[in-house]
Amino acid sequence: GDSVTQMEGPVTLSEEAFLTINCTYTATGYPSLFWYVQYPGEGLQLLLKATKADDKGSNKGFEATYRKETTSFHLEKGSVQVSDSAVYFCALSDRPDMRFGAGTRLTVKP
């Protein structure tokens, strides 16, 4: 069945460092792909999304490109801030329900 594999965390970076969080997926169809962010004690907020191969989702300096050939949707940001500290979830949806990765906790230190 459909599944998402995310890079193991936690990830700790210094402010202004480059961020990559790897995400790969397995799906029989053509899923839509998402990155969600969860701040402590809160629900999920959609960060970005892509619906087809080669689409690039972007928001708040974060980017991810839907790569069908490598079945990947890696999250990147060129310069992280302390306020980016949160848990990031990769997800796919090829059916009415959604499959999530395990989540990657990011801590950015000043």
Place this chain on the structure above:
Amino acid sequence: GAVVSQHPSWVICKSGTSVKIECRSLDFQATTMFWYRQFPKQSLMLMATSNEGSKATYEQGVEKDKFLINHASLTLSTLTVTSAHPEDSSFYICSARDGSGRRLDVRYEQYFGPGTRLTVT
């Protein structure tokens, strides 16, 4: 647009009592709503899928008699944790899909509520 609310945001109850959590879509009609459970430092686990006007479909291992789901209208779904015990303490998150067809840009996108933290003492 596409706002989903949950109420309450947190609740503390005594063991053996029942707790109801509401999930509302504020500006769209949600033909399908989902209930997730999240343990500390873990990912979301889908508990059940509910379609308006029909019985919920529960994931394997989720007790349907314990977690009662009602989706009586296009904007409201409720999750009732019956005879709650400490092991039911968790963060419960609902999500909803827009069934109106207006948002066609992303297939199967879900909009998430802010979550409800349940603590059973």
